[in-house]
Amino acid sequence: MTTLNEIINNGFQAFNINTTVFDEYTCGMVKVHVAGDVVVNVFVMDVKINCAHDIDELMYICKRVNARA
Numbered sequence: 001m002t003t004l005n006e007i008i009n010n011g012f013q014a015f016n017i018n019t020t021v022f023d024e025y026t027c028g029m030v031k032v033h034v035a036g037d038v039v040v041n042v043f044v045m046d047v048k049i050n051c052a053h054d055i056d057e058l059m060y061i062c063k064r065v066n067a068r069a
Contacts, residue, residue: 002039006055007032011062028066032058 007025015031016024022033022040033041042052044065052058 002032002052002055002058004034004037004039007034007039007058010055010059027062030058030062030065 004025007027010027012025012027012032014023015026022035025032025034029045031043031046032039033043039052039058042049042058042061044061049061052061
């Protein structure tokens with residue numbers, strides 16, 4: 001489970017805060033939804049993926065996707 005502090009410490013920036021359900025943070029082409037200080041959804045180019053279960057996996061995805069951009 002990835003937390004809000006982990007994503008902020010790894011370079012994610014606030015994108016859309018105070019929405020009714022999720023706060024959104026981005027790192028290049030990777031976007032995450034945060035609810036209750038926990039990452040609940042991960043998107044690459046607005047396509048939801050289910051393979052990032054911890055901060056290491058999430059940062060690996062960011063590195064690979066953003067390197068190809």
